[in-house]
Amino acid sequence: MCAFDGVHVVGIDGDDTLWHNEERYENAQQRLAEIVARHAEVPDLDDRLLAVERRNLGLFGYGVKGFTLSMIETAVEVTGGEISGPEVQELIELGRRMLEMPVLLLDGAEEAVDRLARAGLRLVLLTKGDLFDQETRVARAGIAHRFWQVEVVSEKDEATYRRVLGRLDVDPREFLMVGNSLRSDVLPALAIGAAAVWVPYPLLWSHEQAERPAAGDRFREIASLRELPDLLL
Amino acid sequence: MCAFDGVHVVGIDGDDTLWHNEERYENAQQRLAEIVARHAEVPDLDDRLLAVERRNLGLFGYGVKGFTLSMIETAVEVTGGEISGPEVQELIELGRRMLEMPVLLLDGAEEAVDRLARAGLRLVLLTKGDLFDQETRVARAGIAHRFWQVEVVSEKDEATYRRVLGRLDVDPREFLMVGNSLRSDVLPALAIGAAAVWVPYPLLWSHEQAERPAAGDRFREIASLRELPDLLL
Numbered sequence: 001m002c003a004f005d006g007v008h009v010v011g012i013d014g015d016d017t018l019w020h021n022e023e024r025y026e027n028a029q030q031r032l033a034e035i036v037a038r039h040a041e042v043p044d045l046d047d048r049l050l051a052v053e054r055r056n057l058g059l060f061g062y063g064v065k066g067f068t069l070s071m072i073e074t075a076v077e078v079t080g081g082e083i084s085g086p087e088v089q090e091l092i093e094l095g096r097r098m099l100e101m102p103v104l105l106l107d108g109a110e111e112a113v114d115r116l117a118r119a120g121l122r123l124v125l126l127t128k129g130d131l132f133d134q135e136t137r138v139a140r141a142g143i144a145h146r147f148w149q150v151e152v153v154s155e156k157d158e159a160t161y162r163r164v165l166g167r168l169d170v171d172p173r174e175f176l177m178v179g180n181s182l183r184s185d186v187l188p189a190l191a192i193g194a195a196a197v198w199v200p201y202p203l204l205w206s207h208e209q210a211e212r213p214a215a216g217d218r219f220r221e222i223a224s225l226r227e228l229p230d231l232l233l
Numbered sequence: 234m235c236a237f238d239g240v241h242v243v244g245i246d247g248d249d250t251l252w253h254n255e256e257r258y259e260n261a262q263q264r265l266a267e268i269v270a271r272h273a274e275v276p277d278l279d280d281r282l283l284a285v286e287r288r289n290l291g292l293f294g295y296g297v298k299g300f301t302l303s304m305i306e307t308a309v310e311v312t313g314g315e316i317s318g319p320e321v322q323e324l325i326e327l328g329r330r331m332l333e334m335p336v337l338l339l340d341g342a343e344e345a346v347d348r349l350a351r352a353g354l355r356l357v358l359l360t361k362g363d364l365f366d367q368e369t370r371v372a373r374a375g376i377a378h379r380f381w382q383v384e385v386v387s388e389k390d391e392a393t394y395r396r397v398l399g400r401l402d403v404d405p406r407e408f409l410m411v412g413n414s415l416r417s418d419v420l421p422a423l424a425i426g427a428a429a430v431w432v433p434y435p436l437l438w439s440h441e442q443a444e445r446p447a448a449g450d451r452f453r454e455i456a457s458l459r460e461l462p463d464l465l466l
Contacts, residue, residue: 056329059329059332059333060298060332060365061363061364061365061366062365065293065296065298065299065302065363066298068302069298069301069302069325069328072305072321072325073322073325075318076318076319076321076322077322079318081318081319081322082318083318083321084314084317084318085308085309085312085314085315085316085317085321086309086314088305088309088316088318088321089306089309089310089314092302092305092306096289096292099292099293100292130294130298130363130364131294131363131364131385131386131387132293132295132387133294135387152364153364154364154365154368
């Protein structure tokens with residue numbers, strides 16, 4: 001029995017669905033904490049950073065460059081301006097290292113993508129963040145040839161899914177979105193009448209937290225991308 | 234007589250072709266110079282900044298966020314680390330203001346786009362930079378409805394033009410690219426067999442400088458977008 005009858009096009013998220021991502025952010029935050037600790041004791045540093053990131057989201061959008069600027073801004077703020085020039089430079093280096101990091105695919109991701117593509121499903125890599133960073137990561141991941149389309153978007157909401165599917169001439173009822181974020185991958189896809197599969201990842205940026213939808217014909221949760229082909233083939 | 238017979242699709246660049254852009258960068262650089270001058274005399278500041286920007290281009294790509302990070306890095310470097318936390322915050326504010334700035338269309342841009350769209354030409358807004366910033370600017374410019382497609386790309390080279398035209402199923406011989414940058418708008422379009430119109434803008438980022446191609450059937454220079462419809466209609 002096939003759980004998602006009629007699905008011909010599968011959207012797959014990049015960050016923390018196909019490849020590890022949040023880890024690079026958490027590592028950078030630990031280094032930020034060490035630098036800040038030279039000047040001030042800031043027990044709620046993570047919350048302060050999140051507040052700055054949220055304030056900047058409407059101008060910077062998602063991605064490493066905006067995150068780096070938010071780290072610098074937070075460091076200036078919580079140290080009362082005491083952070084030094086060379087320490088700011090350390091933060092920029094952190095951002096640079098995040099961008100240079102090799103792309104590490106999640107367990108089973110490559111095999112799942114291969115099986116789906118070989119079975120004739122049309123795969124769309126649908127990811128948000130900095131255009132240039134994400135294009136670089138897609139290329140480094142070495143799986144771009146398995147995808148029919150690669151779409152880097154600035155936000156993943158209902159309007160975005162409608163726009164992307166409209167451009168590709170795909171009916172939402174033929175579309176399944178797979179990803180680790182309920183807020184960005186699952187809920188908006190279900191809302192426009194597409195199907196969705198949630199693959200939780202151990203780390204989740206607080207901004208992405210959302211309520212799990214009720215189980216139903218159009219929604220499944222799996223523990224790993226490994227399980228995806230059996231839902232569809 | 235129609236100079237560009239067979240052209241059905243017109244790509245138009247955004248920055249400094251449809252709307253003013255380089256100005257916001259030059260204004261920010263003046264403010265950077267004032268901040269740096271508190272610590273050090275740096276007669277070649279613009280060159281130093283350009284060198285940092287070029288070094289970062291392969292990681293940051295184009296756009297305001299990368300530029301802001303490069304300004305901060307340059308400031309740390311040329312002041313020997315003396316730039317203070319609050320001054321770094323001033324530089325981030327500069328970046329923020331660049332992103333918030335209203336979008337000012339160039340003289341004649343709106344009328345040209347209206348005439349071409351009403352005449353049935355398919356218009357593609359083709360611009361590079363930060364995805365989120367550019368989408369915001371397209372929306373603020375108030376002319377998005379005149380365009381068949383809006384494409385934000387991370388680089389404008391031959392491969393990009395081939396990819397975009399392939400995706401839109403447009404033959405290069407039916408395509409004309411219009412823009413202020415020889416390097417990004419004119420030369421790669423001509424190289425793939427498309428036509429190109431150059432509309433120079435008084436300010437040009439040094440990175441975009443290139444040799445003017447020989448005049449020919451597939452290349453024209455105009456002084457303002459105002460002249461574009463008469464070349465095509």
